[in-house]
Structures are given as structure tokens and as C-alpha cells.
Amino acid sequence: MRWHDEERRKDEKLRHPADGQSWKDFGNRHTNFALDTRNVRLGLSSDGFNPYRTMSISHSTWPVVLMAYNLSPWMSMKQEYFMLSLLIPGPKSPGNDIDIYLQPLIEELKELWEVGVETYDASKNETFPMYTALLWTISDFSTYTMLSGWSTKGKLACPCCNHGTCSNYLTYSRKMCYMGHRAFLPEDHPWRANKRSFNGKVEHRQAPPLLSGTEALSQLEYVDNSFGKLKPKKDGPWKKRSIFFDLPYWQYNTSRHNLDVMHIEKHIVDSILGTLLDISGKTKDHTNARYDLQEMGIRKNLHPKKTNGNKKVKLAKACYSMTNAEKLIFCDVLKTAKLPDGSASNISRCVNLLERRISGYKTHDAHFMLHYLLQIPIKGILPDQVAVPLIRLGSFFRQLCQKSITLQEIDQLEEDIITTLCQLERIFPPSFFDIMIHLPIHLANEVRLGGPVQFRWMYPPERYMCTLKSYVRNRSRPEGSIVEAYLVEECLTFCSRYLHSGVQTKLNRQPRNNDEPNNSMMETTDAFSNLFPKRGVPLGAKKGEPFLLDDNSREQVHSYILLNCHKIDDYVRFHTRQREVRRKTQNSGVTLVALTTSFASTKDANPIHGNVSYYGRVNDIIELDYYGNFKVTLFKCDWYEAREDAYGSTYVHFNKKCYQEEPFVLACQVHQCFYVQDAVDKNKHYVMKTVPRDLFSISDQVDIDAEDT
Structure with missing residues (x-):
């Protein structure tokens, strides 16, 4: 519980909520609380789920979960460290009445803030008064209204822009659009005066400031907080005074409610795919959207034209419109893409080549497509x-979504997203810009305030709800089943961790199915000599020191094993190319960063020393056994020439190999990557670097939760 203060590296990078501005502001204001680092800082998350695992039964159960941010990054967002504080029964969502259910929790939080609780610290062998504070809430955007009281619908739907939200009602599409992102540009930016490319007006507004908790509380002074079925009509954006304001410190918290990146990404991917592929019911470019353009008097080339005696409407092709052949290429890239194990589901099952549409993908699939896959067909089909x-x-x-980010990178991201959204305003129709397209403009600032995204999005709570759903055994009383099973598991976990004495022996699990490694043992024979050349073979560089397999080390090898699968610390798995031929996943891609001397030419007298990235695929995995003293795992790889395209993406050609005389590398030196085939050139593959979910870079060391799978 003291990790956030004693073991966290305190530099310019944000790796933990303690690095965020909100944490620091809270400590500066409440100095007595911050003096003892064992005092607990919490986050609260809530969302509804159907415990019956079927859409035929309408039921909504709402757990309220707490997570402790004192813990290390690889612990604080794990299910075993979550606290199920409330389970609000269905069958319907509690809506604004959720505050009634939250009352016992708020009373306990007030007591833990004002009085504290006597706690025994086993590490210091002392008893101390422990206090607790709630930093913020985590929820999807619809639940944001229930927890904060701010209405996330209508003309003031953005809680960050609050009363300065720029919105416009589209008459024909019958919806609100949220454009006007030029207000976030510098005052002297030329786009502010560009009427033709935007909404036909000059932009003079400034970016709206955030609404502080004190200002929000003053606005809530006259808001009717009556609960129940009969609710008075409210003219303003506030639907209620949130019960969290009963906490003495809540109004002073810099960040009180977080925007959920998970659902924002999913909605953005839905809008992009629906519009580019012109999917019926999903596209944002339709007849009514074109009439909205006509009403606004912008982009005259896209206005609808009536033909055949005004009986039919003809829509001109937009710059983002694709032909059926291009849609087929677009879908084929996603259909044939192989992803690493555990990164996403089988996205190819969501692609219908015959109908040229993509549907049925989950939130994490959308996350992966937005980060890695969509850019490949887009750059090969659409204009720049x-x-x-x-x-x-x-x-x-x-x-x-990096797990480690600097303030300079956050500032740059803030500038980039403003420019990007302004560029999108010049391309897509106003109906494209619903509230979820607007919200990314605030996400960089939320990282500045609260730290990395991984501590404030809904992926961990959603997985936790899947676990709760698995507890349901009695469908007549689902909440009772969840509570009973939850308590039993908590008791078993406590007993196994803290009451069990003795040494636990880890048993080696034997292969049970085809997914387990099929290894073959080979003694040192002529085959070994054929596998490794006689001369020393450089195995890659680590801090400038090459590892060589010379004649002396060859003689010390007692035996070796040929593997087709190798796991590093249980968090990343590598396969050989032969193993994954018939598999739907790709785990043979490797990248190595080595300190290398680069020459501009043969006559170059001033070589450059620096890190160079190499990209390849694993052909063989060899485990060397040095007479039981130690073992070394080697990868025998094909290496490829790397290039960079005009968009800054790295690609390789599988038919252009290099460094064939140096195929070996230590398994501990490489990172995993995967390759996505180009939409046009089948030999051209783009390099995608990923970071495993449970891998964290803390200081100069790598820390993971070794028990997590």
C-alpha cells in the first residue's frame, strides 16, 4: 500500500495515478491526509449487466466496485484487488435514483475520511489510524449522467465544455451535432477565418474552461433533488445534485468523473466503418445528411440533386466514398489479418466479404482495429x-493509451487531436459528429490530470462483471447467487493466502491438447553442428555486448530441445512460423533493438552509433542445456529489410531477407510484433508493435504480475 510513494519512480513520466495532477492537487490541499502514505485513495466504477447471459430476458444488475490506487500498476486494476461494495438489483437500471443505493457507501466513506479506522500494519508491527478518500468515478458515458448529475444528451451534452458546448441541431437528421473544434485552435490560426471549408462562419470563440467542483456545487444550489417516478422538468443541464458532493472533499477534486476511452473508441470505429463501407443503418452519410449540408449552405458539390421529375434524389460521390472493389479490398485486409494470442478475438469472423460489411465485433476488437488495422487499407485506398x-x-x-507517457507527449497529443478533428470537419458531414466524436478533444487533458488511461477505463470493471455473471446459479434470484458465490470465493482466497502454512509446490503442467508445445529432445549429434555454424554466431546485442556461440560454448552444451512454442515470464508467447500456418493467430514476429554502428557509405569516416530496430520472424526455437547448470533459449529467425512509407509507418518485404549469416538471437532480447499485409502489394507487410497487457515498464526494470495469465 506504500508502493505509490516508496517504490514509484518519480520522474517526468506518468506511469501511475500518483503522477497525475489530480493526485498531487489532492495531496497539496489535504496535507494531513497525504502525510501517511498508507492512507487509501480509491476509484469507483459502476455499470449495468444482464446476469442471464441472454438477450431474450431484460434484466439490469448494477455492481458498484472500488479499486485501490495505492497499489502498483500490475495490482490495482486486477480483479482480486477489487472491492464489491454494492450490488444494486434489477430488473431495471436505477437511473438517477442510484444515489439512494449509494447512501450507505457514502456514509462509510465520510466516516473513513473524518474518523478513520484503526489498522494494524504487519510490516512495521504497529497500529495506525487509516483514512480513505475517493478520487473519481469510472463509467461509460450514459452512466456518467447517473453518477455526476450532468445530462449527457442535448445541446450541452459535453460535461467538459459544459455551458460552452458548441452544438447545432440538424433538421433533417433530427439529431444534435457537435462541431466547432476551431475554437480550440490558437487565436491566429488561419483556419479560424476559413468559412468555406467549415460551417460557413468565422470562428471567434475561445476554448471553454473546465467547470470546477466549487462552481458546479454553486449551480446545483437550486436544483430539485427529488427522487422517484414523478420528476419535475428541468431546463438546465443538471438532472440532480450528485450524492458525491456529500463528501467534504469532493468539490475540490480536480478530476471527479472520467471519460471512458473504451466506449469512445468503439463508437468511433462504428462511425468510421459504417460511413466508409456505407453500411445501411450505420453510415453517417445519407440523404438526410446531404440535405443538412444544403440547409447549412456548405459543400455545394455534395448537395442532393433531384432527377426524373423530382421523383428521385441523386447523391454525388464524396471523397471518402469507395467503390465495391475498394470495399472488398478494405474488408479483405481485416479478414486475412492474423493477430497475436490474447490481443483480440477472431476479427475475421466479423467480416462478411460477400456483403462487404463488418459487424459483431467487441469493444477490444474495435480498440485493436483503431490502433493497428484500419490504417493499412485506408492508406492504400482513400486519397490523402x-x-x-x-x-x-x-x-x-x-x-x-501508452502505459508510460510524458507531459510533453500529452501537450503534443492535445495539439494533434484539435487539428485532426478540424480536418475531419472538412471531410465528413455534420451528422458524423455526434458527442462521442467530440469527446477525444478532452482525453489528453484527462491523462494529464489522472495519469495513464489504463487506470481509468472500463476494461477491468467489464471483465469483473463477466466474473460476477458466471456466479449466477439461481435465475429466480440472480443477485443472491452473485453475493453468495462472491463471499465464498473471498473466503477461500483469504484462507489460501493468509491462513495456509507450509511451502506450496508448483507442479509442472503436462501437455493436454494441441495448443501445448510439442517438443522433441535431441542429444548433441551431427544435427547440432548442422544447426549451428562452426564459427561464432552473434546472437544480437544487449547494451553493446554481443553474445557469441563459440567453439568452447558449443562443447559445453549437453543437449538441446527444438520447441515450437516458448513463453517469456507467462505474459507473451512466441510460436514458430511452421506452427502458426494453420492457426488464426500470429506469434512469430520479433523485433530487436540493438546498438549498431551505421555507415553512410564505404568511404564514410564518421560512422554513427545508435539504436537500430531489426524485424524478423521465428523459424526455430532452440533451448540449450549446459549440463543442467543453466539453459539458454535461442530464436533462429529470418530478418527483413525495413523501410518507412510517407505516413511514417514501418514495413518489410518478406521476399527481401537480410543478415542471413546471423539468424540467432536470445529470446530474452526480443519483443513481439506482428505483420499486416498491404492492401495491394502482397509481399509488403506493415510492422505493428504491441505491448502485452500485463507488462509494465517501471524505472529501468520490467515488472509484471507473474501469476496472471
């Missing part, structure tokens, strides 16, 4: 004026 802002949008989210 459309491809560039869409690629930059995916790049923004990829950098935003």
Missing part, C-alpha cells in the same frame, strides 16, 4: 486528404 486525418486519429489513440 481523407487517409491522413484518419491515420492520425488512430495514432492519437495509440499514443494516448
Whole structure:
């Protein structure tokens, strides 16, 4: 519980909520609370789920979960450290009445803030008064209204822009659109005066300031907080005074409610795919959207034209429109893409080549497509004026979701997303810009306030709700089943961790199915000599020191094993190319960063020393056994020439190999990557670098939760 203060590296990077401005502001204001680092800082998350695992039964159960941010990054967002504080029964969502259910929890939080609780610290062998504070809530955008009281619908739907939200009602589409992102540009930016490319007006507004908790509380002074079925009509954006304001410190919290990046990404991917592929019911470019353009008097080339005696309407092709052949290429890239194990579901099952549409994908699939996959077909099919802002949008989210980020990177992301959204305003119709397209403009600032995204999005709570759903055994009383099973599991966990004495022996699990490694043992024979050349073979560089398999080390090898699968610390798995031929996943891609001397030419007298990235695929996995003293795992790889395209993406050609005389590398030196085939050139593959979910870079060391799978 003291990790956030004693073990967290305190530098310019944000790796933990303690690095965010909100945490620091809270400590500066409440100095007595911050003096003892064992005092607990919490986050609260809530969402509804159907415990019956079927859409035929309408039921909504709402758990309220607490997570402790004192813990390390690889612990605080794990299910075993969550606290199920409330379980609000169905069958319907509690809506604004959720405050009634939250009353016992708020009373306990007030007591833990004002009085504290006597706690025994086993590490210091002392008893101390422990206090607790709630930093913020985590929820999807619809639940945001229930927890904060701010209405997330209508003309003031953005809680960050609040009363300065720029919105416009579209008469024909019958919906609100949220454009006007030029207000976030510098005052002297030329786009502010560009009427033709935007909404036909000069932009003079400034970016609206955030609404502080004190200002919000003053606005809530006259809001009717009556609960129940009969609710008075409210003219303003506030639907109620949130019960969280009963906490003495809540109005002073810099960040009180978080925007959920998970659902924002999913909605953006839905809008992009629906519009580009012109999916019926999903596209944002339709007849009514074109009439909205005509009413606004902008983009006259896209206005609908009536033909055949005004009986039919003809719509001109937009710059983002694709032919059926191009749609087929677009879908084929996603259909044939192989992803690493555990990164996403089988996206190919969501692609219908015959109908040229993509549907049925989950939130994490959308996350992966936005970060890595969509840019490949987009850059090969669409013109640059459309491809560039869409690629930059995916790049923004990829950098935003880093587990380690600097303030300089956050500032740059904030500038980039403003420009990107303004570029999108020049391309897509106003109906494209619903509230979820607008919200990314605030996400960089939320990272500045609260730290990395991984601590404030809904992925961990959603997985936790899936676990709760699995507890349901009695459908007549689902909440009772969940509570009973939850308590039993908590008791078993406590007993196994804290009451069990003795040494636990880890048993080696034997292969049970085809997914387990099929290894073959080979003694040192002539085959070993054929596998490794006689001379020393460099195995890659680590801090400038090459590892060589020389004649002496060859003689010390007692035996070796040929593997087709290798796991590093249980968090990333590598396969050989032969193993994954018939598999739907791709785990053979590797990238190595080595300190290398580069020459501009043969006559170059001033070589450059620096890190160079190499990209390849694993052909063989060899485990060397040095007479039981130690073992070394080697990868025998094909390496490829790497290039960079005009969009800044790295690609390789599988038919252009290099460094064939140096195929070996230590398994501990490489990181996993995967390759996505180009939409046109089948030999051209783009390199995609990923970071495993449970891998965290803390200081100069790598820390993971070794028990997590």
C-alpha cells in the first residue's frame, strides 16, 4: 500500500495515478491526509449487466466496485484487488435514483475520511489510524449522467465544455451535432477565418474552461433533488445534485468523473466503418445528411440533386466514398489479418466479404482495429486528404493509451487531436459528429490530470462483471447467487493466502491438447553442428555486448530441445512460423533493438552509433542445456529489410531477407510484433508493435504480475 510513494519512480513520466495532477492537487490541499502514505485513495466504477447471459430476458444488475490506487500498476486494476461494495438489483437500471443505493457507501466513506479506522500494519508491527478518500468515478458515458448529475444528451451534452458546448441541431437528421473544434485552435490560426471549408462562419470563440467542483456545487444550489417516478422538468443541464458532493472533499477534486476511452473508441470505429463501407443503418452519410449540408449552405458539390421529375434524389460521390472493389479490398485486409494470442478475438469472423460489411465485433476488437488495422487499407485506398486525418486519429489513440507517457507527449497529443478533428470537419458531414466524436478533444487533458488511461477505463470493471455473471446459479434470484458465490470465493482466497502454512509446490503442467508445445529432445549429434555454424554466431546485442556461440560454448552444451512454442515470464508467447500456418493467430514476429554502428557509405569516416530496430520472424526455437547448470533459449529467425512509407509507418518485404549469416538471437532480447499485409502489394507487410497487457515498464526494470495469465 506504500508502493505509490516508496517504490514509484518519480520522474517526468506518468506511469501511475500518483503522477497525475489530480493526485498531487489532492495531496497539496489535504496535507494531513497525504502525510501517511498508507492512507487509501480509491476509484469507483459502476455499470449495468444482464446476469442471464441472454438477450431474450431484460434484466439490469448494477455492481458498484472500488479499486485501490495505492497499489502498483500490475495490482490495482486486477480483479482480486477489487472491492464489491454494492450490488444494486434489477430488473431495471436505477437511473438517477442510484444515489439512494449509494447512501450507505457514502456514509462509510465520510466516516473513513473524518474518523478513520484503526489498522494494524504487519510490516512495521504497529497500529495506525487509516483514512480513505475517493478520487473519481469510472463509467461509460450514459452512466456518467447517473453518477455526476450532468445530462449527457442535448445541446450541452459535453460535461467538459459544459455551458460552452458548441452544438447545432440538424433538421433533417433530427439529431444534435457537435462541431466547432476551431475554437480550440490558437487565436491566429488561419483556419479560424476559413468559412468555406467549415460551417460557413468565422470562428471567434475561445476554448471553454473546465467547470470546477466549487462552481458546479454553486449551480446545483437550486436544483430539485427529488427522487422517484414523478420528476419535475428541468431546463438546465443538471438532472440532480450528485450524492458525491456529500463528501467534504469532493468539490475540490480536480478530476471527479472520467471519460471512458473504451466506449469512445468503439463508437468511433462504428462511425468510421459504417460511413466508409456505407453500411445501411450505420453510415453517417445519407440523404438526410446531404440535405443538412444544403440547409447549412456548405459543400455545394455534395448537395442532393433531384432527377426524373423530382421523383428521385441523386447523391454525388464524396471523397471518402469507395467503390465495391475498394470495399472488398478494405474488408479483405481485416479478414486475412492474423493477430497475436490474447490481443483480440477472431476479427475475421466479423467480416462478411460477400456483403462487404463488418459487424459483431467487441469493444477490444474495435480498440485493436483503431490502433493497428484500419490504417493499412485506408492508406492504400482513400486519397490523402481523407487517409491522413484518419491515420492520425488512430495514432492519437495509440499514443494516448501508452502505459508510460510524458507531459510533453500529452501537450503534443492535445495539439494533434484539435487539428485532426478540424480536418475531419472538412471531410465528413455534420451528422458524423455526434458527442462521442467530440469527446477525444478532452482525453489528453484527462491523462494529464489522472495519469495513464489504463487506470481509468472500463476494461477491468467489464471483465469483473463477466466474473460476477458466471456466479449466477439461481435465475429466480440472480443477485443472491452473485453475493453468495462472491463471499465464498473471498473466503477461500483469504484462507489460501493468509491462513495456509507450509511451502506450496508448483507442479509442472503436462501437455493436454494441441495448443501445448510439442517438443522433441535431441542429444548433441551431427544435427547440432548442422544447426549451428562452426564459427561464432552473434546472437544480437544487449547494451553493446554481443553474445557469441563459440567453439568452447558449443562443447559445453549437453543437449538441446527444438520447441515450437516458448513463453517469456507467462505474459507473451512466441510460436514458430511452421506452427502458426494453420492457426488464426500470429506469434512469430520479433523485433530487436540493438546498438549498431551505421555507415553512410564505404568511404564514410564518421560512422554513427545508435539504436537500430531489426524485424524478423521465428523459424526455430532452440533451448540449450549446459549440463543442467543453466539453459539458454535461442530464436533462429529470418530478418527483413525495413523501410518507412510517407505516413511514417514501418514495413518489410518478406521476399527481401537480410543478415542471413546471423539468424540467432536470445529470446530474452526480443519483443513481439506482428505483420499486416498491404492492401495491394502482397509481399509488403506493415510492422505493428504491441505491448502485452500485463507488462509494465517501471524505472529501468520490467515488472509484471507473474501469476496472471
